[in-house]
């Protein structure tokens with residue numbers, strides 16, 4: 093499967109190291125499910141797995157939010173409007189937006205992890221009466237590392253959402269929460285008996301989040317996590333993204349927690 | 362003796378020299394004929410042009426970390442088992458360009474790599490190897506995204522199998538139900554009868570094309586005697602393996618490994634393993650690859666190459682911030698639990714065909730069958 097060149101329509105700077113690319117879909121419409129990702133190819137530099145962070149109901153734009161961390165993503169940061177980038181996809185198992193209908197939707201995430209969950213937020217808000225409460229608990233390293241801040245404020249101000257955030261460290265002018273995102277869980281307003289929880293963040297953060305959710309009484313088969321492993325091909329052939337029996341490019345990245353409970357937390361799997 | 366064209370099915374006998382005709386016939390039909398040849402003291406797979414290229418009167422002594430060629434007392438052409446190469450080097454090439462890219466005025470252009478439709482004929486594939494090819498078929502062809510590189514090489518493949526008449530020192534195909542007699546996946550199957558007075562092959566066609574090619578050779582109908590001698594030679598290989606301590610009890614092996622991800626034996630094997638990746642390179646089913654992206658000096662042309670990779674390298678599991686599998690323990694565990702346990706979840710079969718290569722070519726002689734016995738608790742070790 094070859095990368096298909098796409099034109100970059102817009103580059104938006106999100107934070108010091110994170111930016112959003114808006115591409116014009118070659119076929120006219122980029123159909124995807126929330127949680128799916130594309131392989132983005134930067135000429136000569138290589139490919140990276142990047143989640144689609146746009147609106148699933150507005151397929152005329154293909155949106156990705158990227159944090160520059162290494163060779164490919166740094167090269168991606170240098171791209172400008174009008175440049176082209178290769179796209180293969182979409183790949184992967186999505187967040188359980190269908191299963192969540194009629195229930196509270198609880199999203200717990202940190203840092204760049206908000207990007208793969210943003211399509212869920214768009215989807216729930218666009219189909220508001222199909223879902224219960226929308227809960228978003230978001231952690232970032234510092235106030236300046238928070239993504240989508242203006243949009244976040246709009247989500248927060250809606251009467252039908254419960255939105256809370258925290259940072260690991262902040263200066264004196266910060267009036268919000270300081271501490272890990274799991275601290276926001278005990279007081280969050282949702283019905284644990286009828287909620288679907290979706291978690292995207294570092295493994296350690298996901299472990300503590302699952303533990304807190306269990307304390308709240310959420311059963312493990314209602315918890316979904318997004319796992320991360322090295323990924324080269326995204327078509328179940330290179331072997332890199334294996335997590336136990338799962339190929340994260342097709343069985344994941346989103347996995348139902350009870351299916352990996354025996355692996356999760358074991359070191360170096 | 363019947364002449365060419367008279368027979369096209371059932372068991373036949375061809376004389377030793379007629380194997381040369383088979384090579385010629387396949388060559389004339391446009392096949393690249395690949396078979397065993399001696400190189401650097403080992404039997405490897407390479408292009409062959411005639412019977413003279415095949416290793417004559419040789420056998421191999423194999424043990425953990427040991428391989429040596431030895432003279433036999435006959436002129437057998439297939440009197441050894443498998444060497445460091447496997448057929449995957451032809452079907453799933455070690456290094457291949459996936460595409461070229463150009464950065465032009467009007468943007469990025471991706472230039473697909475035309476996959477030439479290769480016509481390979483493999484001479485001397487063993488039963489375990491046919492199973493290995495069937496396993497790679499499942500991995501690389503049966504999924505949602507069939508691999509174009511593999512498909513272009515696999516589609517026109519012609520296979521001449523050879524039933525093993527002796528087992529190698531590290532073979533355990535009877536444990537894995539993959540040999541020593543070829544039962545599927547061949548066009549023609551040979552059993553060598555290296556009788557000095559009447560050196561011949563029993564030939565069994567497995568496909569219509571195999572029967573057609575056989576029809577182009579001079580052959581005669583096999584007698585009950587021929588068949589008995591051939592069966593006896595295969596039975597000898599079975600017996601040799603049954604007498605070998607190197608056996609693998611595959612019952613419940615998936616659960617055994619997945620229930621023991623934290624067994625002390627992993628640390629024990631990690632003390633010995635050099636993480637050199639030899640075992641994954643020689644294994645006929647290991648399929649993992651990585652990619653390399655390059656640009657030329659002008660910066661206008663780029664290429665993407667794919668090459669074999671191994672779960673024994675630390676880079677294999679690298680994600681931003683550091684590799685997931687840093688310790689040799691976790692890398693050996695990943696390899697063996699994938700091969701013998703999670704492979705079954707993923708592809709419905711074990712990833713091991715019992716060919717013994719990983720044992721022979723491991724520089725420190727780590728033996729996958731012994732590691733399984735240890736995890737089963739069948740090896741107590743030294744308890745002072």
Ligand SMILES: Cc1cc2nc3c(=O)[nH]c(=O)nc-3n(C[C@H](O)[C@H](O)[C@H](O)COP(=O)(O)OP(=O)(O)OC[C@H]3O[C@@H](n4cnc5c(N)ncnc54)[C@H](O)[C@@H]3O)c2cc1C
Nearest residue numbers: 140141142143158159162163164165321322323345680681
């Ligand atoms: C399913 C999935 C979705 C992702 N979604 C996003 C997203 O929306 N936004 C975002 O910024 N990042 C996302 N990532 C992480 C992103 O793929 C890596 O940050 C990126 O591959 C790093 O590449 P690099 O060349 O810049 O870094 P380097 O450190 O130079 O990486 C070298 C190689 O290691 C591998 N690698 C390194 N880090 C990762 C990683 N975290 N995950 C997988 N492979 C890695 C890649 O194969 C890469 O080519 C996602 C990862 C996965 C698996």
Ligand code: SF4
Nearest residue numbers: 644713714716717719
């Ligand atoms: S794991 Fe070892 S014995 Fe099994 S198929 Fe691979 S190389 Fe052969």
Ligand code: SF4
Nearest residue numbers: 634635637638640723
């Ligand atoms: S098991 Fe042997 S061959 Fe495999 S990586 Fe370890 S030392 Fe190398």
